[in-house]
Amino acid sequence: MPFVVKTNFESARKLLCALQVELRRTLIAARTRGAKSFAKVAAVTAADTIYQVDRISEAAIFSWFERHWPRAWPVQLVMEGIDDAEDVTFPRGTPVARTLFKCILDPIDGTRNLMYDKRSAWALAALAPQRGAATGLGDIVVAAMTELPTSKQWRSDQLSAVRGRGVVAQQHNLLTGASRSLSVQPSRAKTFEHGFASIARFFPEGKTLLATVEESLWRELGLLGKNGGQLVFDDQYISTGGQLYELAVGHDRMLGDLRPLAYAKLRLGSTSLCCHPYDICTALILGECGGIVETPDGKPLDAPLDTTSPIAWMGYANPTLARRVRPVLRKLIRKHL
Numbered sequence: 001m002p003f004v005v006k007t008n009f010e011s012a013r014k015l016l017c018a019l020q021v022e023l024r025r026t027l028i029a030a031r032t033r034g035a036k037s038f039a040k041v042a043a044v045t046a047a048d049t050i051y052q053v054d055r056i057s058e059a060a061i062f063s064w065f066e067r068h069w070p071r072a073w074p075v076q077l078v079m080e081g082i083d084d085a086e087d088v089t090f091p092r093g094t095p096v097a098r099t100l101f102k103c104i105l106d107p108i109d110g111t112r113n114l115m116y117d118k119r120s121a122w123a124l125a126a127l128a129p130q131r132g133a134a135t136g137l138g139d140i141v142v143a144a145m146t147e148l149p150t151s152k153q154w155r156s157d158q159l160s161a162v163r164g165r166g167v168v169a170q171q172h173n174l175l176t177g178a179s180r181s182l183s184v185q186p187s188r189a190k191t192f193e194h195g196f197a198s199i200a201r202f203f204p205e206g207k208t209l210l211a212t213v214e215e216s217l218w219r220e221l222g223l224l225g226k227n228g229g230q231l232v233f234d235d236q237y238i239s240t241g242g243q244l245y246e247l248a249v250g251h252d253r254m255l256g257d258l259r260p261l262a263y264a265k266l267r268l269g270s271t272s273l274c275c276h277p278y279d280i281c282t283a284l285i286l287g288e289c290g291g292i293v294e295t296p297d298g299k300p301l302d303a304p305l306d307t308t309s310p311i312a313w314m315g316y317a318n319p320t321l322a323r324r325v326r327p328v329l330r331k332l333i334r335k336h337l
Contacts, residue, residue: 009130009141009142009163009165010162010165012073012127012142012156012160012162013142013144013160013161013168014034015018015068015069015070016103016125016126016127016142016143016144016145016160018068019061019064019065019068019123019144019160020123020125020144020145020158021107021146021148021158021172022060022064022081022125023057023060023061023107023146024065024146024147024148024149024156024158025122025146026056026057026060026125027053027056027060027108027114027148027207028174029258030053030255031151033188035336038270041287045162045278046220049132049206053108053111053115054080054081054107054108054111055081055229056256057108057123058079058081059108059192061079061105061107062248063137063151064298065077065090065094066090069090069091069236071091071099072304073101074089074091074098074099074100074101075089075090075099075100075102075103075127076088076089076096076099076101076102076103076130077089077090077103077105077108078102078103078104078105078277078278078306078307079104079105079107079278079307080105080106080107080276080307082105082307083307084306084307084308093325094201096132097132099130099239100130100209101127101128101130102127102128102129102130102131102135102197102284102305103126103127104125104126104128104140104277104278104281104305105123105125105278105281106122106124106125106241106278107123107167107242108122108123108174108211108281108288109121109122109123109124109239109242109278109320110122110148110237110238110239110242111181112149113237113238113239113242114148116148116198117150117151118146119150119237119238119239119242119305120148120149120150120153120239120242120246121148121239121241122145122146122147122148122239122241122242123145123146123148123241124143124144124145124241124278124279124281124282125143125144125145125228125281125282126140126142126144126215126281126282126284127140127141127143127144128140128141128305129144133304135304135305136302136303136304136305137277137280137283137301137302137303137305138280138300138301138302139305140163141162141163141210141279141284142160142161142162142163142274142280142284143160143161143282143283143285144158144159144161144282144285145158145159145241145244145245145282145313146158147286148237148247149174153174154173154174154175155171155172155173155174156171156172156174157169157170157171157172157182157245157249158170158171158172159184159245159248159277159282160285161284161285161288162262163227163284163288164288166288167252167285167289167298168181168230169181169183169289181224184248184249184250185249186247186248186249186250186251186286186287186289186290186291186318187247187250187252187253187318188317188318189318189321190318190320190321191252192218192221192223192231192232192253192254192321193231193232194231194233194336195224195233195252195253196232196233196234196235196246196253196277197232197233197234197253197254197255197266198232198234198235198236198252198254198255198256199213199214199217199255199256199257199258200236200255200256200257200258200259200275200323201214201236201241201259202238202298203273204272205263205268205273206259206262206263206266206268207268209249209262209265209266209337210259211259212336213258213262213332213333213336213337214333216332216336217325217328217329217332218232220328220331220332221324221325221328222305235252235332240257240275240279240280241279241282242257243257243287243295243315244280244282244283244286246317247286247291247315247316247317248285248286248289248291248301248302250317251319253316253317253321254314254315254316254317254321254325255314255315256296256311256313256314256315257274257311257313257314258296258333258337259273259274259275259310259312260274260310260311260312260336261296261312261333262337263310263337264337265336274310274311274312275310275311275312275313276306276307276308276309276310276311276332277303277304277305277306277307277311278307279310280293280301280309280311280313281305281315283301283315286315290318291315291316291317291318292306292315292316292318292319292322293313293315294313294315294322295312295313295331296312296314296323296330296333297326297329297333298326298330301313303326314329
């Protein structure tokens with residue numbers, strides 16, 4: 001497409017990073033003022049529960065796009081909190097058919113962590129050439145993710161990437177305003193022994209079934225029954241972006257989210273409490289680090305850039321680990337899900 005050739009994707013990467021820095025500043029300022037209503041439910045949508053802290057971030061994002069997004073790059077915004085039927089474009093009023101890009105955002109991925117000041121959340125954003133309803137995760141060419149810290153943190157990490165050009169990683173000192181480069185490298189371990197790896201089971205729905213699949217996985221891989229079976233560690237980080245970060249920096253060796261499959265199996269009738277495209281939109285970054293994000297059966301991850309499609313995914317620190325898990329996981333999915 002001609003407009004893709006003319007676009008400076010490095011500039012687009014910097015823009016997404018600047019947007020997230022502004023969002024981080026806004027949230028820290030609101031917390032400093034004593035925003036005790038962060039955890040108040042503001043709305044319940046088809047995509048997720050929206051809390052008051054989400055509303056603060058949405059206002060900051062709209063303001064930033066109006067002031068800073070280049071008019072020469074008309075863009076459609078897809079974001080948690082915006083209904084898929086609502087066309088939000090910048091410059092305002094631009095018909096979707098005349099936009100060059102689709103930008104998908106999760107202002108705060110890990111809201112529940114942040115609003116109770118338990119653990120960092122993440123601002124996620126990605127950009128893809130506009131192909132209308134056909135635009136998918138596989139079209140993303142630029143992605144950025146920025147840590148939204150708890151009140152006791154002095155440091156916030158930021159990872160960003162342009163497809164095919166590697167990752168730009170920085171750590172920001174929130175006390176001094178200084179930034180410096182950060183080295184990121186997924187784990188090169190060839191086994192799971194004495195490392196972190198798990199399947200997401202954040203909420204009561206489907207937890208028993210998901211735990212059964214995971215326990216069966218470790219048994220099939222020969223990691224149960226040795227030394228008491230305590231060879232693989234579990235860390236349930238309620239943030240898809242946070243999970244991708246843990247893989248990218250080498251903390252975790254495998255993470256996955258099979259909730260949509262479990263919910264369908266159990267006929268729960270709702271997939272709102274699961275991963276959506278805006279949650280996994282920064283998978284490009286892990287790929288540029290050398291890690292792998294794919295469907296549970298080992299295919300390339302793709303889905304429309306909307307706010308409601310349920311996404312099941314698996315992430316691996318390196319190809320060796322992926323090769324060990326894939327055939328076993330396929331068998332277990334056929335058996336249990």
